[in-house]
Amino acid sequence: MTETSRIRNFCIVAHIDHGKSTLADRLLELTHAVADRDMRAQYLDKMDLERERGITIKAQAVRLAHDGYELNLIDTPGHVDFTYEVSRSLAACEGAILLVDAAQGIEAQTLANYHLARDAGLAIVPALNKIDLPAADPDEVARELGVLLGRDPSEVLRISAKTGEGVPELLRAVIERVPHPGGDASKPLQALIFDSAFDAYRGVITYVRVHEGVLPSRARIRMMATKVETEAEETGVMSPEATPISQLGPGEVGYLVTGLKDVHQAKVGDTITLAGKHGAKEPLHGYREPKPMVWSGLFPAEGGDYSDLRDALDKLKLSDSALHYEPETSQALGFGFRCGFLGLLHMDIVKERLEREFDLELIATAPNVEFRIARGEEVTVVHNPAEMPTPGTYDRVEEPVVFATVVTPSDYLGAVLDLCQSRRGEQVDMSYMSPERAEVHYVLPLTEIVFDFFDQLKSRTRGYASLDYEPWGYQTADLVRVDVLLHGEPVDAFSSVVHRDKAYAYGRQMVERLKTLIPRQLFDVAIQATIGSRIVARETVKAKRKDVLAKCYGGDITRKRKLLEEQKRGKARLRRVGRVDVPQEAFIAALRVDEGASKGKK
Amino acid sequence: MSTGIYVHVPFCPTRCGYCDFNAYAGLDGLKPRYVTALLREVELAAPGWDDQDVVSVFLGGGTPTTLDAADLKALLAHLGDRFAVAPGAEVTVEANPDTVDEAKLAALRDAGYGRLSMGAQSFDRTVLSSLERIHDPDSVHRAFAAARAAGYENVNLDLIYGADGEGLDSWERTLLETVALQPEHVSAYALTIEPATPLGRKVASGAVPAPDPDLQADMFATACAVLCDAGYGHYEVSNWAKPGYECRHNLGYWERRPYLGLGAGAHSYRQDRRWWNVRPPEEYLRRVGSGELPVGGQERLEPADAYLEEVFLRLRILEGIPASWVEPGRAEPFLESGLLELDHDALVPTERGMLLLNELVLALAG
Numbered sequence: 023m024t025e026t027s028r029i030r031n032f033c034i035v036a037h038i039d040h041g042k043s044t045l046a047d048r049l050l051e052l053t054h055a056v057a058d059r060d061m062r063a064q065y066l067d068k069m070d071l072e073r074e075r076g077i078t079i080k081a082q083a084v085r086l087a088h089d090g091y092e093l094n095l096i097d098t099p100g101h102v103d104f105t106y107e108v109s110r111s112l113a114a115c116e117g118a119i120l121l122v123d124a125a126q127g128i129e130a131q132t133l134a135n136y137h138l139a140r141d142a143g144l145a146i147v148p149a150l151n152k153i154d155l156p157a158a159d160p161d162e163v164a165r166e167l168g169v170l171l172g173r174d175p176s177e178v179l180r181i182s183a184k185t186g187e188g189v190p191e192l193l194r195a196v197i198e199r200v201p202h203p204g205g206d207a208s209k210p211l212q213a214l215i216f217d218s219a220f221d222a223y224r225g226v227i228t229y230v231r232v233h234e235g236v237l238p239s240r241a242r243i244r245m246m247a248t249k250v251e252t253e254a255e256e257t258g259v260m261s262p263e264a265t266p267i268s269q270l271g272p273g274e275v276g277y278l279v280t281g282l283k284d285v286h287q288a289k290v291g292d293t294i295t296l297a298g299k300h301g302a303k304e305p306l307h308g309y310r311e312p313k314p315m316v317w318s319g320l321f322p323a324e325g326g327d328y329s330d331l332r333d334a335l336d337k338l339k340l341s342d343s344a345l346h347y348e349p350e351t352s353q354a355l356g357f358g359f360r361c362g363f364l365g366l367l368h369m370d371i372v373k374e375r376l377e378r379e380f381d382l383e384l385i386a387t388a389p390n391v392e393f394r395i396a397r398g399e400e401v402t403v404v405h406n407p408a409e410m411p412t413p414g415t416y417d418r419v420e421e422p423v424v425f426a427t428v429v430t431p432s433d434y435l436g437a438v439l440d441l442c443q444s445r446r447g448e449q450v451d452m453s454y455m456s457p458e459r460a461e462v463h464y465v466l467p468l469t470e471i472v473f474d475f476f477d478q479l480k481s482r483t484r485g486y487a488s489l490d491y492e493p494w495g496y497q498t499a500d501l502v503r504v505d506v507l508l509h510g511e512p513v514d515a516f517s518s519v520v521h522r523d524k525a526y527a528y529g530r531q532m533v534e535r536l537k538t539l540i541p542r543q544l545f546d547v548a549i550q551a552t553i554g555s556r557i558v559a560r561e562t563v564k565a566k567r568k569d570v571l572a573k574c575y576g577g578d579i580t581r582k583r584k585l586l587e588e589q590k591r592g593k594a595r596l597r598r599v600g601r602v603d604v605p606q607e608a609f610i611a612a613l614r615v616d617e618g619a620s621k622g623k624k
Numbered sequence: 625m626s627t628g629i630y631v632h633v634p635f636c637p638t639r640c641g642y643c644d645f646n647a648y649a650g651l652d653g654l655k656p657r658y659v660t661a662l663l664r665e666v667e668l669a670a671p672g673w674d675d676q677d678v679v680s681v682f683l684g685g686g687t688p689t690t691l692d693a694a695d696l697k698a699l700l701a702h703l704g705d706r707f708a709v710a711p712g713a714e715v716t717v718e719a720n721p722d723t724v725d726e727a728k729l730a731a732l733r734d735a736g737y738g739r740l741s742m743g744a745q746s747f748d749r750t751v752l753s754s755l756e757r758i759h760d761p762d763s764v765h766r767a768f769a770a771a772r773a774a775g776y777e778n779v780n781l782d783l784i785y786g787a788d789g790e791g792l793d794s795w796e797r798t799l800l801e802t803v804a805l806q807p808e809h810v811s812a813y814a815l816t817i818e819p820a821t822p823l824g825r826k827v828a829s830g831a832v833p834a835p836d837p838d839l840q841a842d843m844f845a846t847a848c849a850v851l852c853d854a855g856y857g858h859y860e861v862s863n864w865a866k867p868g869y870e871c872r873h874n875l876g877y878w879e880r881r882p883y884l885g886l887g888a889g890a891h892s893y894r895q896d897r898r899w900w901n902v903r904p905p906e907e908y909l910r911r912v913g914s915g916e917l918p919v920g921g922q923e924r925l926e927p928a929d930a931y932l933e934e935v936f937l938r939l940r941i942l943e944g945i946p947a948s949w950v951e952p953g954r955a956e957p958f959l960e961s962g963l964l965e966l967d968h969d970a971l972v973p974t975e976r977g978m979l980l981l982n983e984l985v986l987a988l989a990g
Contacts, residue, residue: 544961544983567841570981572814572862574940575874576645576684577630577883577891580898580923583933589982590990 023236023271024092027202031231031275032147033096033111035139036121037129037488041151042097045121045183046084049095052189053086055262082217083114083229083275085259091197094275096216096231098135103365105492106310109138110216110291113308114231114275117145117200119192120167124150124158124180128166128455130429134490136170145200146171149179149192166455203233205272210302211235213270213278213294215245218285220341224255226282230270230294233306237270237278242297246305250287251297255279285343312344314362315422315493316369316472317405319350319387319515320376321358323606327382328357334380335359338372345372350406354515354599355385355609360406363389366472385606387515388613391468394420394496407517410503413554420496422468425450427461428479430487435460437482445470446499446521465494469519504529504558506536507550511600515609522553529559532612539608542566547602626710627676628876629703631662632887633688634905637723641756641826642787644818646889646903647686654905658887659695661912663702665886668917670706673884678707680714680873683737689719693728697735704736714872716741716780721767722759729774739871740771741780741809746787747801748794754787755815761801768805778869780809785843786835787815795843796850803854808869812847813862814840841979848975860941861978878937888918896925935989939981944972950988958984 036042043064050056086093098111112118118139122128139146148167150160160180168175179195181188217229230237237243239257244250256279258266270276280288290312293305322331335347346362363369369389376382392405395416404410410419426447430438432454442449442464450463466475471491479487504525506516516536520528529551536549540563551559571582596603632646635658639649681703688696696717703709716739717732729740746752747761764781771779781802785795802810815835817827826832848858856864860878863871876883882894888908891900899922902908911918925933938945947955947969955971958964963977963984977984 544963544980564838566837566980566983567976568814568837568844568979569983570814570861570979572816574861574937575877577877577885577893578900579877579893579933579937580891580900582936583929586932586936586982586985590986593986593990 023207023269024274026205026271026273028090029092029094029202029273030117030197030200031094031096031115031203031273032117032119032196032200033098033115033139034119034121035098035132035135036151037123037126037131040121040123040126040129040132041183042121045119045151045181045189046095046097048183048186048189049086049193050084050262052186052193053088053093055084055086082262083231083260083277084262085275086261088193089197092274093193093196096275103315103363103368105134105138106312106364107217107290108135109142109308110214112139112142112144113306114214114216115142115144116203117147117196119196120146120148120171121151122148122163122167124153124160124163125155127159127163127459128170128429130427130461130488130490133170133429133461134427134492147179147192147195147199148173148177149181149188151181151183153180154182154185154187162456166459169455203273205232205234207236207272209234209272210300211237211243211295212302212306213237214306215288215290215292215294218288218290218343220285224279226280226285226288228278228280228288228294229275230278231275232270232272234272234302235296236272237294239266239268243278243280243294244297244301245288245292246295246302247292247309248287248289250282252281252287255281283340285340289343312364313493314344314346314392314405315365315468316363316389316391317360318363318369318389319352319355319358319360319406320347320373321352321355321385321387321515323383323385325356330380331359331376331382331384334376334382335361337380338375342372344368352387352408352514353511354513354597354604355387356597358385362392362405366476385515385609386613388518389472390519391422391472393501393519396420407503407519408514410501410517410519413502418498419501421499421501423465423494423497424468424471424491425494426464426466426471426489426491428464428487428489429455429459429461430483432458432460434483434487435462438462438479438487441475441478441482442466445475465497466491467497467499467521468493469521502553504532505552506532507548507552508536508540508599508602508604509545509547510550511602512552513599513604516612525553526558529553533559533561535612536608537561537563539611540602540604543602545601625676626679626876626881627673628680628682628873628881628883629678629707630873630883630885630887630890631681631683631688631699631703632885632890632901633658633683633685633691634888635690636685636687637690637720638756638758639822641823642784642815642818642821644821644824645686648905651905652690654909655691655695657909658905659691659699661909662699662887664912665918666702666706668912668915669884669886673707676708676882678703678709678713680876681709681716682873683717685718687720687723688717689723689728689732693731693735696732696737700736714739716871716873718743719767720759721763724767724770726770726773729771729776733775738776739778739780740776741782741811742767742771744768744781744802745784746790746794747798748790751784751787751790751794751798754789755784765805768807777808779807780811780871781805781807783810783812783847784815785812785847786840788832788835792839792842792846796846799847799850803850803856809863809865809871810851810856811863812844812851814844844979845975858942858975861981875941878941880933880937889920896930898923898925932985932989936981936985939973939984939988940978942972942978944970945988947971954988958987 034042082097084095098108153160164175164178167178179192212234213230213232215228219227243254256266259276291309295301339345344364347359350360395402396418397416447464447466452462454460500522502522502525503519505512533549533551546565547563549561550557636647636649715737717737718741720743744764818824827834851864859870885892888905889903901918902920908918964971
């Protein structure tokens with residue numbers, strides 16, 4: 023056990039691509055945690071998926087030894103979807119390096135995570151990265167940071183994580199400026215789970231920060247929120263490979279092999295204590311159930327793959343405690359699952375893992391948020407547009423809103439304000455970080471963000487604006503369900519809940535898009551968008567009149583027959599909605615939210 | 625068993641942009657060897673066909689009339705030596721208007737080619753140039769008159785509708801000019817875009833618009849009306865004839881009677897076997913030259929294949945299929961919507977149904 027006065031627990035807070043992983047590599051080298059010959063770029067980002075997307079999903083804690091100090095570097099997820107996970111990682115630290123790209127300047131994610139870190143009471147060590155870049159403007163960005171932190175710009179360190187310049191000074195500053203943890207070894211054990219992972223061989227591994235007491239290597243422990251008890255198998259630290267140790271003392275950070283087989287029994291934010299009478303009476307505060315914010319139906323493209331999809335989700339859930347799913351039956355798409363995700367990125371990651379690791383071809387319905395339907399005192403929660411009741415049968419609908427932070431070059435401020443305004447945003451405040459850069463806060467309906475907000479923001483600001491947001495409760499809204507009917511039959515997969523002011527435009531867009539996607543049939547097919555019984559848009563796919571091989575002479579009957587057989591196979595791949603045959607691609611294309619928007623902006 | 629013989633001549637003066645047949649421009653130097661090879665293939669293929677009555681011979685291409693009349697005469701004579709060609713057999717030769725004159729046609733008729741099938745395609749100059757045809761409308765008139773002068777009493781005119789630039793009016797004028805000539809037989813094909821042709825690539829790149837299927841449907845209806853008014857019977861999706869002048873050779877394909885194909889890429893059928901010769905003329909010459917049958921591929925028809933063929937071909941020639949072949953309930957929607965009608969106990973496509981024949985076939989036999 024290390025004396026708490028010799029421990030520093032810290033994390034790196036940075037916008038995506040501002041160099042967090044590269045800095046972590048330099049820290050590993052500087053502290054000789056990894057032998058030179060074993061070093062590789064982005065060492066800590068172990069999962070393939072993480073490395074490809076340039077983000078870190080799973081937090082990890084690495085113990086570094088330097089100048090007689092035990093330094094625990096706690097890696098935080100860097101994306102808006104994982105705000106809660108970020109907050110738990112921050113709760114395991116006393117300090118944070120606020121890392122800003124000296125060429126890019128402060129971004130929305132920097133701000134959002136800085137505010138989280140400050141609110142968590144962390145000591146902030148500001149640092150500019152990439153000072154070796156020709157485009158770097160360290161003086162200006164240091165000035166911006168000084169304004170943000172209320173400190174003298176000279177306190178901002180300047181480094182190049184790539185070349186290593188300034189990194190020793192930064193490490194020194196961490197030791198000097200970040201306070202050591204508290205904690206009393208004689209008190210009952212309270213250890214915070216700030217991350218958990220599933221290992222195929224060892225089961226659930228949690229990453230913990232001991233706040234009070236001692237966590238021995240083998241002990242009977244209890245998860246205070248889930249009330250699960252288990253025999254812990256091993257404690258250890260990552261340095262950076264897993265190294266077992268006999269116990270973790272107050273202020274220390276490490277891993278615990280729990281002996282559990284399901285991540286849901288050891289949840290992020292929960293408190294571990296000892297089972298029995300030596301256990302703590304109270305958990306650490308701040309535990310929250312991970313709550314899905316975005317929902318989407320996932321259906322196998324081939325109906326027969328349903329059980330494969332179910333098995334894949336069951337497996338994925340072992341390592342992803344935030345993933346929710348329940349069976350869903352769609353008239354149009356057959357058997358599938360309604361899945362809940364932390365956000366759009368989480369949704370993309372899950373979908374990609376299902377397709378890649380489990381070799382499934384999926385159709386995803388348009389993402390939607392969760393709505394609360396109030397009837398008098400009674401409130402029902404729906405997370406599927408199909409469950410949205412018809413107007414007039416309820417008192418009001420509430421939708422989730424978020425507190426959004428947008429940082430933009432001043433030149434694009436007007437465009438950003440227009441976008442937020444058009445998405446039913448309520449401006450909270452606005453300020454200039456410098457004459458060139460502005461920061462705006464809006465309360466925005468989450469459903470607007472889910473519907474291509476980010477794409478629009480990027481396109482209207484040429485990619486310069488950045489966005490971060492956090493959940494901000496619910497608000498009453500005039501929302502209606504828009505249904506799409508093919509030849510009089512509602513297609514549940516196309517239903518969507520939208521604001522009444524936008525229902526007409528949405529209905530028109532869907533109907534026009536489908537008109538180009540539905541092949542001509544033997545009869546006229548009406549495509550209608552409706553709100554309740556009212557038709558708001560209509561198009562017709564005219565009946566097909568000609569489908570015959572013109573020529574059938576010269577004796578090559580084989581080819582004609584093969585053409586017919588090919589046409590027959592094509593028909594077998596169609597999905598039938600009422601009397602209308604709809605190709606798979608029509609579902610995929612019609613449900614792609616960004617399609618219409620990206621066409622419009624070019 | 626009555627049998628047909630098809631002979632393929634793959635030479636053309638130029639290649640038309642829409643054509644995906646086994647035809648080549650610029651290979652004229654191969655003609656003498658090709659004629660020799662055809663005579664040789666007759667020798668190789670004839671054994672085993674001696675129990676068959678040959679009721680039709682069809683020389684197609686390509687452009688068979690790019691060969692000398694003497695060669696064509698020798699070929700037919702040779703077929704007569706080696707096969708039991710029935711007296712009164714229908715013997716057709718395809719011709720392009722610009723490759724024939726009265727003298728040549730008279731020679732062909734004397735040689736025994738009693739039926740002439742001429743690629744008129746259109747009487748509209750714009751349409752002909754859009755199809756990259758080298759002839760103009762006048763040469764169709766000239767060639768047709770020459771055919772009559774040479775004694776031809778059984779002439780077919782091939783037409784194509786729906787090319788870029790052709791409207792319903794122009795198509796109707798082409799039809800009226802056609803019937804004014806009083807050919808015994810008319811074939812009218814909707815232009816089909818084949819991907820592996822110059823026109824197919826132009827359509828894919830957007831340089832030329834794809835044919836409008838609705839306009840082609842209207843054109844089909846116009847053809848039905850004009851030709852029926854002029855006394856032609858509609859006996860196959862794309863074929864009309866004066867009574868008694870239906871093409872026996874083509875009916876053989878559609879009625880699934882046996883046929884032997886000779887020449888590069890020609891197809892053959894007998895019982896449950898379909899096979900086809902190699903397509904490239906050089907390879908055909910090499911194979912025949914070394915004394916072997918130039919077969920490039922073959923297939924055995926499973927009962928399901930044969931059934932699908934039977935259904936789609938019977939529907940094409942308006943013979944229809946017995947209602948008892950079809951599972952109950954499958955035909956009713958089409959009878960109600962007027963795509964099929966019952967003729968005695970046969971399900972027969974209506975005029976609208978013929979245009980949607982693929983759908984009907986898949987619904988009834990799929």
